[in-house]
Amino acid sequence: MKNFFNLTDNELLIEYQKLLENYNEYKSLNLNLNMSRGKPCSEQLDLSTGLLNVLSTKEDCINKDGIDCRNYGINDGLPEMKEFISELTGIDKENFIVGGNSSLSMMFDTISYFITHGSSGSIPWGKGGKIKFLCPSPGYDRHFAISEFFGMEMIEIPMKKDGPDMDLIEKHVSEDSSVKGIWCVPKYSNPQGITYSDEVVKRFAKLKPAAKDFKIIWDNAYFVHDLTDEETPLLNIIDECKKYGNEELPIVFYSTSKITFPGAGVAFMACLGQNLKDFKKMYSIKTVGFDKLNQLRHIKFLKNKATLLNYMKKHREILNIKFKIVIDCLNKEFKDNPILRWNNPKGGYFVSVDTDLKCAKRVVELCKELGVVLTGAGATYPYKKDRNDTNIRLAPTFLSENELKTAIKLFCLCVKLAFIEKRIKNQNKKEV
């Protein structure tokens, strides 16, 4: 394998021509390979076929307490679902609201509530001045989209190996009362697969915000989504916050979207004190109740922590093959040609890569012309702007193994092309 950094300009140009020929051959194939979103593949969805049939008679629709789940009622979720999520997370069942099929939707509701009603006696966020939100980046584009939608100013927080830059967070949070919250994916973060260390979680719990209505949006989307047999531990943010009298800080979210069916799962939120009262009140006004039949389906199918964790192993078997294809290919192509860096995640849904020269956008563009669709470059940053233009999020889960092999091979090809283009451009600039 050639190391591009050791090649002369001429040698690079020759390499470029060869790669381009290869590229053009593929271009004529009209491929359509989508690696843009963290979507489970069909084989994963097939694991939950049983979910479709657990409720088939009217008797099946009665819950353990005799509640007819077909009818109205039970605003904050079935008791057995609260027990289930409590066993999984170690958070008291009384602190949960069990929702519909979208945890994102509950996060949106949460932010929207603070905008219209405020929190802890503060004036509503929408009635005061500018609202700032901290955004560990790269991060989840849909979080940032919610902040943007509500007109917040997003402040980028760099990610370190054990979580976001806590020095910077502490500074912003303690000094600026217009900083009202932070988006976190604390376990197997999207896209880098980073799990927050105990020290990071403890520093979150000890925050002393200038804004008394500061909130930690703790989107624990990948809480049981390990890719190895060894679970990466994460401290319970709620317990930690309680220790420091900060129980109003965290609002945590979970979902079964990547456990059962992404389009028809069940979402959960948990919080304490006034937050819990506020959101129970809000949901009692907003709906007569979430889909209890789907909640009942889930508890009958997933049963308890032991069966769930066993079930997640089956996901892992499917996912491991996919992630191995990507990592093996990246290793093969770039181990001795370090024009790309990547993570090797122990959980979650993504491989995050960084191009050596600032050419992520160009890589995505080149891929697109081949029919390989990647997450837009920059999408993992606030306002979709990656100032360094280096980060790309790869989502290996949805494609079939063969499709993925092709897609990742072509991705590597495009990385090389983009690198050489940029290198030559840079050289020309210097000469000018």
Place this chain on the structure above:
Amino acid sequence: MKNFFNLTDNELLIEYQKLLENYNEYKSLNLNLNMSRGKPCSEQLDLSTGLLNVLSTKEDCINKDGIDCRNYGINDGLPEMKEFISELTGIDKENFIVGGNSSLSMMFDTISYFITHGSSGSIPWGKGGKIKFLCPSPGYDRHFAISEFFGMEMIEIPMKKDGPDMDLIEKHVSEDSSVKGIWCVPKYSNPQGITYSDEVVKRFAKLKPAAKDFKIIWDNAYFVHDLTDEETPLLNIIDECKKYGNEELPIVFYSTSKITFPGAGVAFMACLGQNLKDFKKMYSIKTVGFDKLNQLRHIKFLKNKATLLNYMKKHREILNIKFKIVIDCLNKEFKDNPILRWNNPKGGYFVSVDTDLKCAKRVVELCKELGVVLTGAGATYPYKKDRNDTNIRLAPTFLSENELKTAIKLFCLCVKLAFIEKRIKNQNKKEV
């Protein structure tokens, strides 16, 4: 049957003693009969048992266009669901967003959106001054609860036989730019069962609001919920508004909550122009998509307009018996003793009654002591305040026939007791 208006005070007191003995006998029975909410009964829910089983294999989960409904995607609803609701309502399928299990939730989202984002270039409702909302009353308590939750000032609009008082509405809407909207249940209204006449709908469509962001929230909750074989026609508000260049006025809502399962149905909203763009954008930020499997279940089970209308006949057969029990009992007890007035609805879920003297609260209280739970007196008015204290909403659908017979008999008993109590109290006042 004695006409209380023709009795002397002494005769009334004798009557009261007799009724009270009867009342006390029932009190010892510890009954628990709930007539408070418009909940379908088990027999109605059983009609939809087939809905549980229409999706049982993974192949069943693929929609007509090959979309795997188990996975993420399709933010604004399945195309076949849009076609279905379009056939039923006469509104173009392109104007629909198909949601989750709660139309109330979509109404809340709608109001919340206007509070945070405004409409048609106006400043967000939450950033300006006082927001006023018109509330045809008696009306749906959950509508009024949303207005109250968002701190709006609610203005009571009396209901007439063919809809709300349009003279008053036109006056408020044209003169006061802080009047931003109105809650409507235009067909078989909750609780009176009134359907807006063509003239009323046309006057809505011709409104010339002082507020350019004025909205008509058109909750067509009972659009196929006839109680007779003769459907009561209702003009299409969207078509009418278009005629007068008022396409941004109406936002309409439908749901299958009282067609299939109240706890697990499908909700719909429709609107035009900028409203549609705004809400599609909002939902694309708020969720990756609503529960498509439940949407697919519904279309496979309900099929089309002809099958749905046939299906609604089965509901009607069950409901007619219940409504007949109530109306027959009211007729028997009060036809010749006009201390109570009531409607005889041709659709919807309620019988609305008005006590002759201002004693609705006392009736509800007396019923409660017997274990007969009614909707709180006043609940059908803004701020739960019925200034006349006359209106009570009866919900006959949920109880079994025998339970209902007992409940309504006891209700009549309480009406009589409350009337005599009030009459005597009034007499005493006069004497003082």
